[in-house]
Amino acid sequence: MLSDLLARLEEKDRLALARLLTLISRGEQLPEISSAIGTRNETTPVVAITGNAGVGKSTLVGKLAEYLRGEDKSVAILACDPESPLTGGALLGDRIRMPSRPDDAGLFIRSLAAASGHQAVAEHVDLMIRLLAKFGFDVILLETVGAGQGDTAVRELADVVVLLVQPESGDELQWEKAGLLEVADVVVVHKADLAGAEKTEGQVKELLSLPGSREIAVLRVSSRTGQGFEALWEAVMAAPRRGTTLDGRQLLRLAQQLLADRYRSRGAAAGPIIDRWKAHQLDESQAAEQLLDLLVR
Numbered sequence: 473m474l475s476d477l478l479a480r481l482e483e484k485d486r487l488a489l490a491r492l493l494t495l496i497s498r499g500e501q502l503p504e505i506s507s508a509i510g511t512r513n514e515t516t517p518v519v520a521i522t523g524n525a526g527v528g529k530s531t532l533v534g535k536l537a538e539y540l541r542g543e544d545k546s547v548a549i550l551a552c553d554p555e556s557p558l559t560g561g562a563l564l565g566d567r568i569r570m571p572s573r574p575d576d577a578g579l580f581i582r583s584l585a586a587a588s589g590h591q592a593v594a595e596h597v598d599l600m601i602r603l604l605a606k607f608g609f610d611v612i613l614l615e616t617v618g619a620g621q622g623d624t625a626v627r628e629l630a631d632v633v634v635l636l637v638q639p640e641s642g643d644e645l646q647w648e649k650a651g652l653l654e655v656a657d658v659v660v661v662h663k664a665d666l667a668g669a670e671k672t673e674g675q676v677k678e679l680l681s682l683p684g685s686r687e688i689a690v691l692r693v694s695s696r697t698g699q700g701f702e703a704l705w706e707a708v709m710a711a712p713r714r715g716t717t718l719d720g721r722q723l724l725r726l727a728q729q730l731l732a733d734r735y736r737s738r739g740a741a742a743g744p745i746i747d748r749w750k751a752h753q754l755d756e757s758q759a760a761e762q763l764l765d766l767l768v769r
């Protein structure tokens with residue numbers, strides 16, 4: 473029963489939390505869960521870690537969680553990467569020494585099925601974030617699949633977006649500049665234990681020094697040596713947070729989410745409208761208006 477799960481959530485029942493996340497990931501009972509959770513608790517920072525495959529997102533997320541646990545902060549991780557070593561069984565002990573025992577109540581990890589299409593994050597992550605924030609985690613970390621341009625969706629979800637690049641990324645940087653640097657609040661030259669990290673840091677700073685650029689922190693971090701995590705967290709906390717005030721864009725996003733939720737529950741009734749549109753009996757704006765009528769009624 474949903475009401476039962478929600479009541480257990482209040483008691484910090486992790487099993488209930490896990491079940492609710494599963495319901496959300498399956499797209500079940502979204503409107504009910506959404507209205508029970510309400511709007512996001514704005515005090516919990518949501519930090520997205522993005523960047524190309526292989527740049528070390530999963531590794532860094534694990535190490536960052538480890539650092540934050542050391543600071544006595546509870547951490548929830550959403551990994552939009554089904555092959556994330558954070559959750560990949562054997563790999564967990566192998567590639568990453570996870571922060572803590574599996575029974576650590578201050579750490580929660582959920583990996584999500586591959587995001588569809590060009591999305592950098594799985595579906596319904598917004599609601600999952602609201603749920604985790606309500607549960608009371610101090611920090612929420614979001615590992616994206618690193619789908620390039622799809623990362624703009626991440627910008628909507630996260631308060632702070634951390635972009636990872638590797639030393640000697642060379643030409644890639646040009647591409648990153650076009651798309652991802654627009655998204656990033658903090659740029660990490662990851663794998664700083666490798667040669668060329670300093671040079672790449674310089675290149676990124678140069679790219680960012682163009683007139684009109686936003687203020688973006690650039691720093692070197694190595695998950696291998698542990699270098700730079702304190703500075704990274706400082707930069708994350710210093711970055712202007714996006715989600716702290718409910719601006720118009722967020723309200724629109726909420727309305728959009730509500731509409732999508734309702735469409736899921738009342739979708740059947742929308743069928744005839746769509747059919748008439750397909751048969752050219754309605755034009756696009758007429759059909760859209762009728763759909764809206766149906767959904768907001």
Ligand SMILES: Nc1nc2c(ncn2[C@@H]2O[C@H](COP(=O)(O)OP(=O)(O)O)[C@@H](O)[C@H]2O)c(=O)[nH]1
Nearest residue numbers: 524525526527528529530531663664694695696
């Ligand atoms: N040299 C070095 N290698 C790293 C570091 N962090 C991760 N790696 C390696 O980079 C590879 C990709 O890491 P992963 O976390 O799976 O990257 P993701 O695809 O971005 O999630 C793995 O082989 C890691 O061992 C680092 O700080 N230094």
Ligand SMILES: [Mg+2]
Nearest residue numbers: 529530553556
């Ligand atoms: Mg990964």
